[in-house]
Amino acid sequence: MVKVITYGTYDLLHQGHINLLKRAKELGDYLIVGVTNDNFDRDRGKLNVRNNVLERVEAVKATGLADQIIIEDYIGQKVDDVQKYDIDIFAIGSDWEGKFDYLNEFCKVVYLPRTEGISSTMLRAESSQIVKVGIIGCGRVAQRFPSEANVVSSVSVCAAYDIDPVATQKITDRHEDIKPYENIDDFYNAVDAVYIATPHLSHCEYIKKSIDRGKHVLCETPMSLNGKEAKELYSLAEKKGCILMEANKTAHCPAFNHLIAMIKSGMIGDVVDIEASLSQLLSNKDGREFDPLQAGGSLYEEGSYPLLPILKLMGINYDELHLYSRMENGIDIYTKGLFKYPKATCSFKVGLGVKTEGDLVISGTKGYAYVPAPWWKTDYFEFRYENPNDNKKFFYKWDEFGLRYEIQEFISCICNHRFSSARLRRRESICMAEIMHQFTERKNFFEI
Numbered sequence: 001m002v003k004v005i006t007y008g009t010y011d012l013l014h015q016g017h018i019n020l021l022k023r024a025k026e027l028g029d030y031l032i033v034g035v036t037n038d039n040f041d042r043d044r045g046k047l048n049v050r051n052n053v054l055e056r057v058e059a060v061k062a063t064g065l066a067d068q069i070i071i072e073d074y075i076g077q078k079v080d081d082v083q084k085y086d087i088d089i090f091a092i093g094s095d096w097e098g099k100f101d102y103l104n105e106f107c108k109v110v111y112l113p114r115t116e117g118i119s120s121t122m123l124r125a126e127s128s129q130i131v132k133v134g135i136i137g138c139g140r141v142a143q144r145f146p147s148e149a150n151v152v153s154s155v156s157v158c159a160a161y162d163i164d165p166v167a168t169q170k171i172t173d174r175h176e177d178i179k180p181y182e183n184i185d186d187f188y189n190a191v192d193a194v195y196i197a198t199p200h201l202s203h204c205e206y207i208k209k210s211i212d213r214g215k216h217v218l219c220e221t222p223m224s225l226n227g228k229e230a231k232e233l234y235s236l237a238e239k240k241g242c243i244l245m246e247a248n249k250t251a252h253c254p255a256f257n258h259l260i261a262m263i264k265s266g267m268i269g270d271v272v273d274i275e276a277s278l279s280q281l282l283s284n285k286d287g288r289e290f291d292p293l294q295a296g297g298s299l300y301e302e303g304s305y306p307l308l309p310i311l312k313l314m315g316i317n318y319d320e321l322h323l324y325s326r327m328e329n330g331i332d333i334y335t336k337g338l339f340k341y342p343k344a345t346c347s348f349k350v351g352l353g354v355k356t357e358g359d360l361v362i363s364g365t366k367g368y369a370y371v372p373a374p375w376w377k378t379d380y381f382e383f384r385y386e387n388p389n390d391n392k393k394f395f396y397k398w399d400e401f402g403l404r405y406e407i408q409e410f411i412s413c414i415c416n417h418r419f420s421s422a423r424l425r426r427r428e429s430i431c432m433a434e435i436m437h438q439f440t441e442r443k444n445f446f447e448i
């Protein structure tokens with residue numbers, strides 16, 4: 001008996017898939033089809049798959065061509081499967097030509113002709129609403145936005161605006177689909193939604209302008225430095241039917257979300273303490289980050305990241321927060337915050353002029369979670385217990401600049417008319433802005 005194996009995602013099963021399965025089946029007597037698991041697809045950067053793994057397995061089953069269906073979970077599994085199932089032929093579409101030659105060591109590798117003119121990507125694009133996004137503020141952070149948006153479905157970045165046309169050009173020169181605009185009204189006419197990546201103090205004005213024109217807004221963190229203002233902006237957005245989201249990339253990162261979900265489900269018992277740190281020594285002291293008139297300083301610049309695990313796990317109702325800062329030329333080059341909750345303490349450290357170990361430690365009554373530096377781009381964490389045999393390690397992938405996860409959630413909120421994302425609740429974002437304001441007002445503040 002000749003055994004054949006083939007693999008795929010088989011999302012929105014189409015004629016190309018059916019032809020391929022027929023061709024693979026004709027190569028032998030018994031066909032095994034490997035369908036990729038949802039996590040596996042996400043890990044390899046396929047964020048747009050529509051059908052979940054069960055639906056995709058059912059669709060392959062319905063073709064009647066597979067004698068056996070298995071799930072593909074991890075990189076390297078093909079080598080294991082070929083040996084485990086005693087496979088004679090590995091078959092795959094010609095779009096993979098050469099990519100699986102390494103399997104020749106274990107079985108025959110056949111690249112089958114691909115059906116022209118159809119793919120899951122094409123079907124996803126045809127059936128979805130495309131959200132046209134424009135970039136406001138074309139600096140360093142915004143430069144990373146177009147390539148990240150490219151891997152998310154239902155979004156097209158088509159416009160860029162900056163008060164400095166040279167900055168706009170830096171983006172439009174590298175992306176021919178993005179048109180530069182010098183007139184903001186023309187810019188707004190070309191888009192459904194905006195990504196705001198301007199200096200902190202201009203966020204509020206651009207958010208209001210954008211909402212006023214009925215545009216959805218994804219705004220770089222910190223969205224606002226004032227809780228009252230943040231609250232008003234969210235309610236204004238909802239009144240106008242617009243999505244307003246703070247672009248805190250850690251909040252949307254798959255590993256961070258899994259970490260929070262596991263801790264909430266009791267993996268380390270009751271959380272009693274959180275320590276979160278982040279520091280970045282910048283050599284250029286002339287930048288916006290060091291300018292007190294442009295809301296420079298460590299807390300405004302970096303604070304929303306370490307505040308995230310604290311507010312997500314302990315909530316927004318703390319009893320007290322004390323802030324300790326080393327000030328230099330009108331900005332905090334280092335700030336430490338100390339929270340008292342009814343049954344827990346939490347602390348965070350941020351530094352633009354002081355280097356700290358940038359890790360995250362969450363201590364509970366049964367064990368603790370440890371995320372090494374730089375924890376804010378979480379791709380690995382560990383649960384540690386009294387008995388080291390109980391320790392567990394978890395590994396993930398952080399893709400490129402990590403903006404794709406927040407873009408995907410933003411688009412999903414727009415398409416599903418969801419005003420609030422569970423990954424970063426509006427009340428959590430408002431609380432972050434209140435804490436920034438406490439610092440501005442120098443309340444419970446001590447200079448060191």
Ligand code: CTP
Nearest residue numbers: 008009010016020092093114115118119120121
């Ligand atoms: N395939 C094919 N002809 C097509 C599309 C896919 O022969 N028009 C083959 C692929 O080469 C692969 C199998 O079908 O062997 C499963 O591919 P999959 O990646 O699931 O399908 P695509 O439509 O290519 O999906 P996507 O657009 O998401 O990459």
